[in-house]
Every structure is written in structure tokens, then in C-alpha cells.
Amino acid sequence: MTTFVLALLAFLAVFCTTHVVSNKHDSLYVNITILQSATTQGAVCLDGSPPAYHLDRGYGTGLRRWIIYLDGGSWCESIPDCLDRSTSSLGSSNHMKQRGFFAGILHNTSKQNPEFHNWNRVRVKYCDGSSFTGDVEQVHSEHKLYFRGARIFKAIMEDLWRKGMKSAENAILSGTSAGGLATILNCDKFKCLLPESAKVKCVADAAFFINSKTIYGTSYIQEMYRKIVNLHGSAKNLPSACTYVMEPSLCLFSQNVIPYIQTPLFIINSIYDSWQVK
Numbered sequence: 001m002t003t004f005v006l007a008l009l010a011f012l013a014v015f016c017t018t019h020v021v022s023n024k025h026d027s028l029y030v031n032i033t034i035l036q037s038a039t040t041q042g043a044v045c046l047d048g049s050p051p052a053y054h055l056d057r058g059y060g061t062g063l064r065r066w067i068i069y070l071d072g073g074s075w076c077e078s079i080p081d082c083l084d085r086s087t088s089s090l091g092s093s094n095h096m097k098q099r100g101f102f103a104g105i106l107h108n109t110s111k112q113n114p115e116f117h118n119w120n121r122v123r124v125k126y127c128d129g130s131s132f133t134g135d136v137e138q139v140h141s142e143h144k145l146y147f148r149g150a151r152i153f154k155a156i157m158e159d160l161w162r163k164g165m166k167s168a169e170n171a172i173l174s175g176t177s178a179g180g181l182a183t184i185l186n187c188d189k190f191k192c193l194l195p196e197s198a199k200v201k202c203v204a205d206a207a208f209f210i211n212s213k214t215i216y217g218t219s220y221i222q223e224m225y226r227k228i229v230n231l232h233g234s235a236k237n238l239p240s241a242c243t244y245v246m247e248p249s250l251c252l253f254s255q256n257v258i259p260y261i262q263t264p265l266f267i268i269n270s271i272y273d274s275w276q277v278k
């Protein structure tokens with residue numbers, strides 16, 4: 001018995017080490033593209049810097065296939081909160097890394113990413129704090145903050161369109177957490193950008209935030225969503241079929257807005273989402 005357990009441990013040790021080493025060896029980093037031209041449309045990060053993404057071109061049968069991944073990273077709901085973010089990579093391209101890590105569905109080997117390795121793979125940086133829904137013309141006078149998430153989404157998609165997405169045969173919009181919510185909220189807009197013949201789908205990962213009371217009896221997430229929508233002027237950019245029947249901030253709950261999304265949508269969500277448990 002002991003020998004067996006030791007043999008098993010030895011096997012696991014070797015197996016795990018090999019596994020880690022091969023992963024490290026295959027690590028893929030892709031250079032950033034700062035979309036300077038977006039500033040003319042006022043599509044800017046919280047601090048007014050241009051938005052950014054990382055693109056790794058497809059090859060072979062993947063040349064006309066595109067997978068877009070929207071980064072997550074919570075939201076900002078007040079001026080101090082957004083001001084804080086504006087000095088980090090979540091609010092300014094001046095603070096983003098030159099190289100973006102591409103793993104999982106963004107990796108370029110069939111071993112790590114059997115389905116999408118040769119597709120055009122894009123990682124969109126999140127620097128607006130509103131899940132790409134904000135659009136306020138006025139710049140916050142004192143702190144020079146910009147609320148332009150929806151403009152960023154549009155500007156980046158249009159740039160990718162020019163870079164070949166206009167002839168896509170397949171396209172997937174995806175994202176995790178705040179990026180998963182952005183995926184749902186922008187799914188039909190994404191579909192509209194693509195050729196009618198393209199097969200378009202969305203995949204939202206960890207995008208469900210349950211509308212329930214905290215142990216203190218407060219509606220934490222509902223209250224936060226209400227502040228986000230107000231601060232970022234998001235209402236007009238949310239799916240209108242949803243905002244027509246309920247208060248716009250309630251359309252930030254995936255469970256409320258999903259019935260109004262027309263494009264095929266896939267959902268990945270843990271029952272015990274660690275962020276929500278907290």
C-alpha cells in the first residue's frame with residue numbers, strides 16, 4: 001500500500017512538473033495595439049488615454065474566424081472610485097503592459113486550444129469601468145474623467161472590422177466577469193457589425209450577479225448597478241427591449257437582460273462564484 005502511494009506521488013510529481021514546464025515553455029504574449037485614432041471619436045479610457053487591444057492573427061482555416069475576448073475587472077461607481085482606477089491599467093492605456101498574456105481559448109497551439117488556436121484572437125483591454133456601456137459627452141471638470149465605454153467598444157470593433165473582421169465567416173464575442181456582462185450587453189451589437197452570412201455567437205463566463213440581499217439586509221449589487229448606470233450614462237446603450245420594460249440598471253443583471261438577447265448565447269457560470277460568495 002505504502003509503495004503504491006509513493007509510486008503514485010512520484011508519478012504525480014513528475015507528471016505535474018512536466019505539465020508546468022511545458023505550459024511555461026508555450027506561454028504566449030502578444031503586443032498591444034493602442035488605438036490612437038479612437039480619440040477623435042472621444043472613445044477613450046477613464047483618464048482620456050486611447051483604448052487598446054491585443055491581436056494575434058489567425059492562420060490556415062482560421063483566417064476568416066474571429067474570437068474576441070473582453071477583459072473583466074469589476075466596475076467603478078463613483079468619482080473617487082473611477083479616479084482611483086484611472087491611474088491603473090483598468091482606467092488608462094498609459095498603465096497597460098506592452099505584452100498581453102494569451103492562454104486557454106486565446107492560445108495559438110492546438111494542444112492548449114483545440115478549437116480556436118488558428119482563429120484571429122483578440123483580447124480587448126477594459127479601461128472604462130462600465131462593462132463597455134458608458135457614454136457621457138461631458139468630461140468631469142475637476143478630475144478630467146471620461147465615461148465612454150460604449151464608444152470604446154464601437155471604436156475597437158470598427159478597427160477590427162477594417163483589419164479583416166468584415167469578411168468573417170465565424171465570430172465569437174466572449175469575456176469573463178465584468179467582461180462577461182459586457183459580452184451579454186453588447187452581443188446583439190456585435191452581431192450587427194458582422195456580415196449577415198457570418199455565424200455569430202456569444203459566450204459569457206461568470207457574468208451572473210445575483211440580485212439578493214447581503215447579510216446586512218442591503219441590496220449591494222442592485223445599488224451598485226444603479227450608481228454605475230447613472231455615473232456612466234449607460235441606459236441608452238443597454239438592450240432597448242429590456243430598458244423598455246424595466247429600470248435600466250436592472251438590465252445589468254444577466255438574468256433580467258438575457259431574455260432580450262437575440263444572438264445565440266452560451267453561459268459558463270460556477271454555482272459558487274468566489275466573488276459573490278464574498
Ligand SMILES: *[C@@H]1O[C@H](CO)[C@@H](O)[C@H](O)[C@H]1NC(C)=O
Binds near residue numbers: 031
Ligand atoms: C513586440 O514589441 C517589442 C517591443 O516593442 C518588439 O521588439 C517586438 O518585435 C514586437 N513583436 C512583434 C511580434 O511585433
Ligand SMILES: *[C@@H]1O[C@H](CO)[C@@H](O)[C@H](O)[C@H]1NC(C)=O
Binds near residue numbers: 028029108109110
Ligand atoms: C505561437 O506564437 C509564438 C509566438 O509568436 C510562435 O513562436 C509560435 O510559432 C506560434 N505557434 C503556432 C503553432 O503558430
